[in-house]
Amino acid sequence: MTAVENSEALSEKTALAAESETSNPPTKATGLARFAGPATVFGLFIGFWYLTHHFLMSEPKKPLVPVPHRVIQESILTWNIERGAGGSRTGGGLLKLLEGLWSSVQVAGLGLAIAIGLGFVLATFMSQASWVQNSIWPFLIALQAMPILAFVPLIGTVIGFNFKARVMVCVIIAIFPIVANTLFGLLSVDKGYHELMSLNGASRWTRLFKLQYPAAMPSIFTGLQISAGLSVVGAVVGDFFFRQGEPGLGRLINLYQNSTEYEQMYGAVVMSAFLGIAVFILFGWIGNRIVGNWHEKRSN
């Protein structure tokens, strides 16, 4: 096992070295080696999960950490458990998870869209004059530094424990990386490029659209990727508090916890993780599609 791992690690190293010298496309061996590392870590994690259930938890506590295959079986592979069926107090199954997922996707998606729009406009204004930047920046930092959980009940009290409030939590939690990364991208354009624009009489507008926005793209997508993940966090966290409307994944986790249906609860946690990872990968992919052609570090 270790010999195989070693040889794979070695082949990855040599493949990487070859890649950096000749920029050949990655070989098949590299792909396998790249897959093997993360797969091993994942395997260890699952192993630890079983280990915890079988050996680290005392008998009465074992239900708190149901084994992975039970979680999959009960929550993902079972379509629908009606409320009250078989003594279930909340019900369960994949249908409820998908409904929760859809609710969370709506909240996170709308929250992220607003955060992107608002963040983009804010960053653009801030990039245009340092007094604008200096006026807004401290409050963005404050917004970022304040514990969102402390804010959630406040938001609920003021605008109601409803969909709007859930979206607002998403916006608050997701906006900072978009503003910060967009602004950083817009402002870190090399002086030489600005001088080229000046020499050719470019207006502020032309400079923004022909130089600063395109130059900021890699940085903007880094921000989008982070914010997309955070919007999912926002949607799930908001759910814990806001109990009106369609229950999202956070609300499901809460319900299953209260009714001690731990297989279902783990299933909902896995589904939230899946959503977070999916948006992270999606935005990474979109970013690569858009700037991968020309950006030195993103090229593949």
Place this chain on the structure above:
Amino acid sequence: MSATSEHALEFNNLSMVFPDGTHALDNVSINIDPGEFVTVVGPSGCGKSTLLRIASGLETHTGGECNVDRNSIGYVFQDATLFPWRTVRKNVELIAELHGESSAAMSDRVNESLALVNLDEHEDKYPKQLSGGMRMRASLARSLVLQPDVFLFDEPFGALDEISRERLNDELLALFKAKKFAGLFITHSIAEAVFLSTRVLVMSARPGRIIADYQVPFEYPRSHGIRYEPAFAELSGKISQDLRGAHP
């Protein structure tokens, strides 16, 4: 700042003191006519680049006069400053776009510029796919597209290896011969200065003053081989001597 002067580029008793008190240029007078290629060599930080920045309007001088038609300047930077998200062709088109040229007129000029620097076969590549020399050529093509009368070169080949540098020197001379522009070139390389120029000026350490002025006796077109002729070595030697004296 009148354009009535008969010279393509004219500095009269030019002085430059930066707001922080740095005295960059002192009483510099240079006239460059169309078809003249003037190179300035001097110690690092002597104000050579400041001269170009004043000519192009990026900086404003504090004394004397600078006469040049700012609408007809090509500026080649030390770095290629190509936009990485634009292909070579799109980079060349950028300058025309910024000057509101029509796409039809633009297309011919862009083709011509790319052909002049031998990049027509690489026009769809992104800058990251090009070597340092090719990037510099693309940068040259970009400044050629408006067909300026005055070219300002700020150590454009300083970062290149010797072979690429000499090759680009040859190409630049071919361009100079074809376009007959007025050139002001900044470099640290004496060989490059002598090889390219009709005149070589030596600048002193800060505050920069012109301390020597040499006419270069070689006829154009110049072949690669003149670098090894005795007269070339002799002139290079004199300039080198002056440069030693130029250091404080």
